[in-house]
Amino acid sequence: MEVQTGAVKTGGYRYNDGTCYIGDWNQKGQKHGMGHLLLPDGVRYDGAFLNGVCSGLGIMNFPDGSKYEGEFMQGWFHGIGIFFRSDGMKYEGEFRGGRIWGLGLVTFNDLTNGFPRNEGFFQDCKLIRKKNCPDIIQRAQKIALMARIQCEQPN
Numbered sequence: 001m002e003v004q005t006g007a008v009k010t011g012g013y014r015y016n017d018g019t020c021y022i023g024d025w026n027q028k029g030q031k032h033g034m035g036h037l038l039l040p041d042g043v044r045y046d047g048a049f050l051n052g053v054c055s056g057l058g059i060m061n062f063p064d065g066s067k068y069e070g071e072f073m074q075g076w077f078h079g080i081g082i083f084f085r086s087d088g089m090k091y092e093g094e095f096r097g098g099r100i101w102g103l104g105l106v107t108f109n110d111l112t113n114g115f116p117r118n119e120g121f122f123q124d125c126k127l128i129r130k131k132n133c134p135d136i137i138q139r140a141q142k143i144a145l146m147a148r149i150q151c152e153q154p155n
Contacts, residue, residue, distance in 0.1 A: 009025045010024050010025070021038075023049065024049070026051070030049075032052070033048070033049060035049050037054075041063065046061075047072065054072040054075050055072055055075075056071070057071060057143070057150050057151075058070075058147055059147050059151050060077075062086075066084060066085050067084045068081055068082070069082050069147045070095070070147055076097050078096060078097060082141065082144040083100070088108065091105070092140040092141060093105060099125055100122045103120070104120075104133065105117065105119045105137050106127070119137075120132075
């Protein structure tokens with residue numbers, strides 16, 4: 001199925017490797033605009049695309065139950081968002097190049113590790129400096145909500 005709306009087309013395509021995409025395409029045949037991507041390993045991305053890659057607001061669900069809601073750039077978690085790990089760990093804050101990097105808050109469901117909450121500056125997924133950062137946490141929650149609302153909109 002293909003629908004043309006101005007310079008953007010909407011439709012679906014199944015790639016040889018089993019990847020499926022349904023959404024908007026630009027004139028160069030690249031995923032561009034809003035779409036849904038399902039990879040052969042079960043990873044699903046719903047959100048914005050720019051010139052063929054995940055960029056803008058989106059949600060990525062993983063087969064193990066982990067999920068990321070927030071900003072993407074060139075296919076990476078990049079900007080601000082929330083990552084929910086399948087074991088109950090949650091990180092709300094800044095990301096760079098697919099890694100926890102910047103200000104944020106990590107909370108754990110399992111209190112046996114002795115660190116139910118770590119807030120501060122993270123570098124390459126490690127807490128470097130404790131610091132309160134309520135503004136970043138609030139922004140992460142807002143951006144995650146915006147990603148959910150955007151992905152619920154019909155294409």
